[in-house]
Amino acid sequence: MTTVRAKYLGGLRVECEHLQSGAKIVTDAPVDNHGKGEAFSPTDLCATSLAACMMTTMGIYAETIGIDLTGTEIEITKKMALEPHRRIGEVEIVFHMPDREYSDKHKIALERTKNACAVHFSLNENLIQNVKFIWKR
Secondary structure (H helix, E strand, O other): OOOEEEEEEEOOEEEEEEOOOOOEEEEEOOHHHOOOOOOEOHHHHHHHHHHHHHHHHHHHHHHHHOOOOOOOEEEEEEEEEOOOOOEEEEEEEEEEOOOOOOOHHHHHHHHHHHHHOHHHHHOOOOOEEEEEEEOOO
8 A cells, every 4th residue: 555645846846745644745855966955855854764763663662661752852964975876874863862860771771772763774784873862861
């Protein structure tokens, strides 16, 4: 069953619709690759999907053990590589955890859980994934 329907709008823009919810996003090529950079680029979405998947996986784990991760903020930085061809070379993800008391055991478990996400397993091994957690307490 189809999950997403996409349509090329011209001008290097693609409109994508999530069929179950009706939610839509538009992508635009980045300025360094002939686009205007007026929306997420496809590679922005890839890097963002990695971070969102990690957060979702940690959220599932946290719910099973009764930990609240609401309010976690995430910074995502994508760095492109040009050799041997244009691709995402590195993704830096910084999780700013909420100002709550988490045990050392839970911190370690959450940091490990991030690697159980499906996007992490789906990406090429050559992609450098630098992930950092900032715990307020």
